Structures are given as structure tokens and as C-alpha cells.
Amino acid sequence: MAEAHQAVAFSFAITHEGWDVNLDREVLHLVLASGVRSWKKRLFRLQNNLKNGIYPAPLYSLWGTLAAVSGAHFYGVPVPGVKELLRLMPEDDERHQLMACAGVSLAGWLAATFTAKYALKLMYMYKGWMYEERGPGKKQSWATTLWALGVHILTGPSKPMLYSFQGSIPRLPLPSVKDTMQRYLRSVRPLLSDAEYARMEKLALEFQNGIGVKLQRYLVLKSWWATNYVSDWWEEYVYLRGRSPLLINSNFYGIDALFMHPTKIQAARAAVSIHAILQFRRLIERQELEPIMLQGTVPLCSWQYERLCNTTRVPGVETDKIIHWNDSKHIVVLHKGCYYKVPIYHKNRILEPCELEIQIQTILDDDSQPVDGEERLAALTAGERAHWAHTRLEHFFKGTNRTSLDAIEKAAFFVSLDDVPYEFDKNDPSKLDEFGNLMLHGSGYNRWCDKSFTLCVGSNGRIGFNAEHSWADAAIMSHLWEWVICEEAIHPRADAPVMGHMWEYIVLTSAGLFPEYKNLGFREDGHTIGTPQFKPPSPIRLSWDFKPTCLAAIEQSYLVVRELIDKIDLKIYMHDNYGKGFIKTCKISPDAYIQMALQLAYRRNAGKFSLTYEASMTRLYREGRTETVRPCTIESSAWVNAMNDPKTTTMERVALLKKACKQHQLGYQNAMCGKGIDRHLFCLYVVSKYLEVESPFLKEVLSEPWRLSTSQTPHGQTSKMDLKKYPQCISAGGGFGPVADDGYGVSYIIAGEDIIFFHVSSYKSCPDTDSAKFVKDIEQALSDLRTLFQDYGKIQSNNSK
Known part of the structure; x- marks a missing residue:
């Protein structure tokens, strides 16, 4: 695999003829595009925070209130507060009357909005519904019936965003001793x-x-x-003060849907899974992910979703800390002991699965050999936390190692392309046991245990994950995993004979509901569908420079992890x-x-x-x-x-x-x-x-x-x-x-x-x-x-x- 070229946005030199400036327009364009994308995300976040802050009231209700108050005032109907505001204004013309109406409308609307918001919070404190028996022949109490009616009236027909209910969810009560x-x-x-x-x-x-x-x-x-x-x-x-190894002791795992095997091509399955995860991340960032509602009425707190991606647990001598970045434009892939930084955006859009497949296949075809210590590097993240913290301080805070470690820690998530198959055979339970062991610990050095999760892809196209536990509980990873598996099932192969599923796919995409998923799926030969619109950015091989003391530290962690795996x-x-x-x-x-x-x-x-x-x-x-x-x-x-x-x-x-x-x-x-x-x-x-x-x-x-x-x-x-x-x-x-x-x-x-x-x-x-x-x-x-x-x-x- 060809090494990535060094790129410099601009360079200058002082000569006897004056300043010599050389601009690289392509790199400057990338910098500009990155800035534009960053500002777009900030605007989206600001807009969503505003909507969440006033939920359950929709923003358009403010304009309706203004129209009603203004109409009533100019029609001659007395509106409380308008005359009082007009007395404070220098003139009594139409412009100032309209300003007074706007002020009264805003004050009234805010009062009604926050009254509804806190009324909803009080309603959610009621837990009587939880203790009532449900099922055929069971009647709901009048208290719960009235409560449910009140909640539905307050929430209204507006569609909530992921964090819409956060301000209305009550605090955890403290029981008596x-x-x-x-x-x-x-x-x-x-x-x-x-x-x-x-x-x-x-x-x-x-x-x-x-x-x-x-x-x-x-x-x-x-x-x-x-x-x-x-x-x-x-x-x-x-979690964070625990000093024992994360592998087996803390991290948990999940395995594939065993009764579907959409492709046996490792690069294709990895590409589709990566793309589905990135779409899930975008739904969280835009707050378009549907919040989970119990009984279709009571929301669950959604704060844990925020740290699903772009998150790393950083080791400390006495305590670790969780670092979350607002954005990440790359993932890191591990294959046969070599690490690669893989860009996931081009021209301000997420790469399509067919484009991601090219990148993954490039990594699989690379015959590079890991440098000394690189193959077992991830054992540091799996072993004792204090040992990893000391090693990180001594060997990973400058030069090449710092740059490469930054790439891993700031990645959206980590991907491990294993060179062994993940197998399931109903008649041979040992294969499923081995599948689970590969996800729980792998080799001890092919899972970056500090990342929020590692997507694992077997050589036969099956997938699984290993997740760090401190940032969230298993329900969040389970939600993501369901999404990934369902996306592959809902969007069938291009040659799918099941016309009901294909018709649903055509209707959804033609209606514009899921336009970004139009190329999510597999062809008859197992490769991803779609045609690359350009040559995707090449993966960048990460470089390392390990001193003998660092190599010894890596080996020490591996021996600790190996002992855990063996027992x-x-x-x-x-x-x-x-x-x-x-x-x-x-x-x-x-x-x-x-x-x-x-x-x-x-x-x-x-x-x-x-x-x-x-x-x-x-x-x-x-x-x-x-x-x-x-x-x-x-x-x-x-x-x-x-x-x-x-x-x-x-x-x-x-x-x-x-x-x-x-x-x-x-x-x-x-x-x-x-x-x-x-x-x-x-x-x-x-x-x-x-x-x-x-x-x-x-x-x-x-x-x-x-x-x-x-x-x-x-x-x-x-x-x-x-x-x-x-x-x-x-x-x-x-x-x-x-x-x-x-x-x-x-x-x-x-x-x-x-x-x-x-x-x-x-x-x-x-x-x-x-x-x-x-x-x-x-x-x-x-x-x-x-x-x-x-x-x-x-x-x-x-x-x-």
C-alpha cells in the first residue's frame, strides 16, 4: 500500500527576490469545508436546543399567539398588558402598538410554555401506572387514565426530538434510610x-x-x-477509578444476528456496518433519533447517547477520565497488527458504502508488516490502568507516537478487521462459544478497549462489537446494534426476490424519507451496491516509534491480559x-x-x-x-x-x-x-x-x-x-x-x-x-x-x- 503523501497547506521562503509563497488550494479547500461544516453543526445544535428548551410548545405557536394578540388589539378587543406597555413608549402609532403586542405575546407565550413544561414534569413524577397490572381483562385505574390523558394533551401532536424531554424528566428521588x-x-x-x-x-x-x-x-x-x-x-x-484491566472485567460484547448472513465479503460487510453506524451518529447529532417511550407515553432519559461516538476513556494514574469530541471525520482500522486512519468524509458528505468498501479492501490488500511492538500495542488499553497511564505519559506525548495516538483517540470509533471467521452452527455449540470469546477478548491486543466501542468484522463477513462501559450502559449499544442489523435487513440486495420488502424500500427512498440510504445493501455477488462517484481518500498508515522500555511495557500488559484470557x-x-x-x-x-x-x-x-x-x-x-x-x-x-x-x-x-x-x-x-x-x-x-x-x-x-x-x-x-x-x-x-x-x-x-x-x-x-x-x-x-x-x-x- 502506498504511503500517504505529505501535504502542506502553504509554505513560504525569504529569498533575495522577496517572499515566495506557495498555496495548496486543495488543502485550503478542505480546511474551508471543515469550517463550514463545523458552523453548520453549531447552527443545527443552536436550533435544536431552542426547540428542546420550549418543548412541548412548537415554535410556530409563538407566531400564532402574536397574530391572535395583534388581531384582537387592532380589532378593538382589550388585551391585558398592551395599554400598559404603550404608556412606556414614546409614541402610540401602529408600529409601537405592534411592538407592544409582540411583547405581550412573547411574555404570555413563554409563561404558557414553561407552565406546560413544568406541568409535564410533575405528570412524569407519577409512577402509579408502573405498578398496575396490564393485559387482557385488566382494567386501568381512573387515576392512571386521567394521567395518561393529561400527558397526551400536554405533549400534543408535535414530534419530539431525541432530547426534547430532558427538561421535563424528573430528578431521581432519594429514599429514606x-x-x-x-x-x-x-x-x-x-x-x-x-x-x-x-x-x-x-x-x-x-x-x-x-x-x-x-x-x-x-x-x-x-x-x-x-x-x-x-x-x-x-x-x-x-468505573473510572477502577485500576484493574478493562478486558473481561469491565468491557462487554455483542454478536451478530445469527440467522442472517448478507455477505461473506469482509470489506463489504464492514463498509455497510460503518456507514450504518455513521448514519446513527448523524441522527444523534441532529437529534432526529426517536426517543424511547414506555407505553408510548413516558420518555426515557437520552443523555447517554451523546457519548456513543467520538469518545475515549483516557487512562490516569489514580483515575481515568472520559473525553468526548463534538465531531470526528475519521475512523481507525486495525488489521494484522497495523493501524490505519480512514477518512469518512469527502466534499462535506459521508462516504457511501461502495466507497468505504474500496478503502477497507485497500487495507486488506496491504502486505505491510507491523513495526516492533505495534501488533500488541492495544494490550496496553486492555491491561492494568495505572501501568497504561504511566506508559502513555512516558512514551506517547511527543512525536510520531503522539500523532498516531491522537488519531485513534479522536476517531469516531475503532474497527478491527480480524483474520479469522466468526462462525455459528446450531449443531456445533462450540463455534458460538468461540464467537463470544472473540468478541469478549479476542487475542488480547486486537480491541482498543479505551474507545467507546470497537466494531469487529470477521474474515467471513460476520460482525460483533466490544464496548467500554463507563460512558453508558448496555442499552445504548444495544439500540445502535439493532439499528445496524435492521438497516441491513430492511434494505435488501439489489436483486432481492422479496418484492414486498423491495417495494417498501422503493417507496421510502422515492419519498425522500431515507435518501442517504439509497446505496445501503449488497449485490448478488456480495459486494456493496452503488457506484463510487470519485476515488475515495486513501487510508493513512499510522506510524510508531517504540523504545525498548515501551516494548517491555507492552509485553507486560499482554502477559496480564493473556492470564485473564486463559482463565x-x-x-x-x-x-x-x-x-x-x-x-x-x-x-x-x-x-x-x-x-x-x-x-x-x-x-x-x-x-x-x-x-x-x-x-x-x-x-x-x-x-x-x-x-x-x-x-x-x-x-x-x-x-x-x-x-x-x-x-x-x-x-x-x-x-x-x-x-x-x-x-x-x-x-x-x-x-x-x-x-x-x-x-x-x-x-x-x-x-x-x-x-x-x-x-x-x-x-x-x-x-x-x-x-x-x-x-x-x-x-x-x-x-x-x-x-x-x-x-x-x-x-x-x-x-x-x-x-x-x-x-x-x-x-x-x-x-x-x-x-x-x-x-x-x-x-x-x-x-x-x-x-x-x-x-x-x-x-x-x-x-x-x-x-x-x-x-x-x-x-x-x-x-x-
């Missing part, structure tokens, strides 16, 4: 003996009536002035015996159903109950992130014990299960509504550290290990995700490493009506855990649950005869 203590004690009761529980009850009571009072006062003060009393501390202390045990289980379709017939929440299955499986696997973590979101509140649901409850343990007791009857087991699921659902609802346990305790602990006071209760609670850490991958976040129309879009979800050395990490996704994917991780170094065995236990638990409800159905049928 007493309520948190009661919920905490209830959650640990099935885990403790009578003596242990009595001791913990005493500690909790001492904390509640003692130091907890003082700590709560400071937390109340913070909840008054902070947008969210949890999120900034959670980001800093849970991780990841299995992916595709449960296709039944899915959400059957669970819904049991009239039980699918999430509660699966959590109960996990409790049963873990009890059989470990021989005991354990503190269980399930991630829930608090995005019903401003800048909300996550809260913990504790699925191991008094009710769930009673049901598990009944399932393992042959003396209990089917009717008893079903009754206990329904009670356990109801309690689990209540815990989930409480977590979403700001009535969780663990974030409150975490913040109280942070305050205690600031005040340098010791709390035996908090110290013990915060040190309890989560031996079973679970999370459900969100599905169907984009309105485009219609599995009935595009069944091949079923995602296999993603996963993460275990939280405890002697525990399991379990991520699951309810993929359609008939499939559930489980991603189970543990450490081989622990003799008490075995991912393959736990997968078998989950399979058996799900089978036992189905048998239980089938037997229950037979009993009900016989009783009705």
Missing part, C-alpha cells in the same frame, strides 16, 4: 441463618439511628442541587425448546420467569442460595443509569425449595412461583422508580468516605460478593425491529465477564417468541464454577418449569370438566 434498611433486610433474609440475620438486623438498626442520619443529610443536600445524586459518583468510583470460561446457550410465546401463556412476566429459572439452576449448581444481581435501569429519571434488582427473595427461595422437594404438589409449586414472580416484579418496579437498595447504600458509603467516618454496616454490605450477576439484553428498542416482518433480525445479544472470582456472569436475551440466548461466564481457576455445567442446569430448570405449567394446565382442565 429507614425504607432502604427494611428492603435490604428483607432481601438478605433467605441468605442468612437466624443468628446471622439477628446480627445484621442489629447493625442495620444502629446505622439507621446513628451515623446514617448524618450521611443522609449530606445526600439530601446533593439530591437538591445535583441533576442525579447517583450517576456522577457511580461513573467515577465504579475465562464462556459458554453461549441457544434455548430453542420454547421462548416468550410459551411463557406468556403462563401469565407470568418473562423476565421474572427466567430469573426464577436462574435461581433454581444456581441452587442446584452451587448447593446454596447466593446474593444475586440483576441490572435494571433508572432512565425514567434525569441522567439515570442502573439500579440493582435482587432476585433472590424470601418468596423465590421458598419456591426453589419446593421444586427440590418431591413431597410438594404441582398446585403448591405454581402458587409459590406466582408469588415469587409477583415479588420479583415489585422489586423491579421499585428499582425503576428510585426505590432501590444498592445505589442508595453506595452513595451513603461514598459520603462516609468523604467525611472519614467508619460504618461497620456499610463496610460489610458493600463487600458482599455478587456470585450470580445477571442482566437482560434489551430488545426491540427501535421501531424498525419487527421480527414478524424481518425474522432474520433476531439478535443473539451479548455478555460480560463474571463479577466475582467464584461466581457466574449471566446475560440473556429473549429473542422473539421461540428462542432465548444465555451467555454464561465464569473462571476456570475456581473449582466451584463450571459454565458448561451451569448451562445444563439452566436448561434443566427451564425444562422443569415448562413441565410444571403443563401439569398445572392438565389439572385445571380436569377440574373444569
